Amino acid sequence: xxxxxxxxxxxxxxxxxxxxxxxxxxxxxxxxxxxxxxxxxxxxxxxxxxxxxxxxxxxxxxxxxxxxxxx
Amino acid sequence: xxxxxxxxxxxxxxxxxxxxxxxxxxxxxxxxxxxxxxxxxxxxxxxxxxxxxxxxxxxxxxxxxxxxxxx
DNA sequence: ACATTATGCAATATATATCTTGCATACAGA
DNA sequence: TCTGTATGCAAGATATATATTGCATAATGT
Numbered sequence: 001x002x003x004x005x006x007x008x009x010x011x012x013x014x015x016x017x018x019x020x021x022x023x024x025x026x027x028x029x030x031x032x033x034x035x036x037x038x039x040x041x042x043x044x045x046x047x048x049x050x051x052x053x054x055x056x057x058x059x060x061x062x063x064x065x066x067x068x069x070x071x
Numbered sequence: 072x073x074x075x076x077x078x079x080x081x082x083x084x085x086x087x088x089x090x091x092x093x094x095x096x097x098x099x100x101x102x103x104x105x106x107x108x109x110x111x112x113x114x115x116x117x118x119x120x121x122x123x124x125x126x127x128x129x130x131x132x133x134x135x136x137x138x139x140x141x142x
Numbered sequence: 143a144c145a146t147t148a149t150g151c152a153a154t155a156t157a158t159a160t161c162t163t164g165c166a167t168a169c170a171g172a
Numbered sequence: 173t174c175t176g177t178a179t180g181c182a183a184g185a186t187a188t189a190t191a192t193t194g195c196a197t198a199a200t201g202t
């Protein structure tokens with residue numbers, strides 16, 4: 001499931017996938033896959049992304065696209 | 072860095088490490104290491120833990136023990 | 143038309159999250 | 173004292189997050 005919130009927050013900061021990746025210390029592909037969904041990133045990476053985008057974990061990763069949400 | 076919030080939330084639910092582990096589908100050791108800190112769990116696991124304990128990501132995993140917090 | 147930038151997709155390699163098993167300690171109850 | 177429960181710690185195995193490389197496409201500017 002795509003993470004639209006993350007993509008929006010990134011675009012709001014006028015950052016490209018590669019720029020965000022550089023800031024948080026991962027590869028462009030990793031950011032791309034997180035935005036594309038079907039991925040399960042690490043807590044530390046999520047936190048770094050949130051800090052880079054001035055958001056919180058709940059802002060970007062809560063109640064949007066975790067498996068079994070509407071079960 | 073130890074995750075006290077997680078331990079407190081678990082005890083409030085009267086759950087043992089092993090019981091919580093069974094609920095979220097991991098091993099007792101995994102829960103133990105997350106509580107003990109020096110660990111980097113997966114986002115999906117964090118979400119499952121939050122759901123099991125009726126907490127949010129921010130409640131249990133935000134601004135407590137991520138690296139560089141006070142940098 | 144050409145070059146550049148941003149993104150998507152995929153295969154292989156590496157790092158690390160998680161599992162499995164086992165042992166040790168502390169504590170509560172019989 | 174003995175047994176069961178809850179937890180901590182550690183070594184080796186497995187699954188998967190992430191890196192690396194490469195190619196394809198759309199959009200933009202010259």
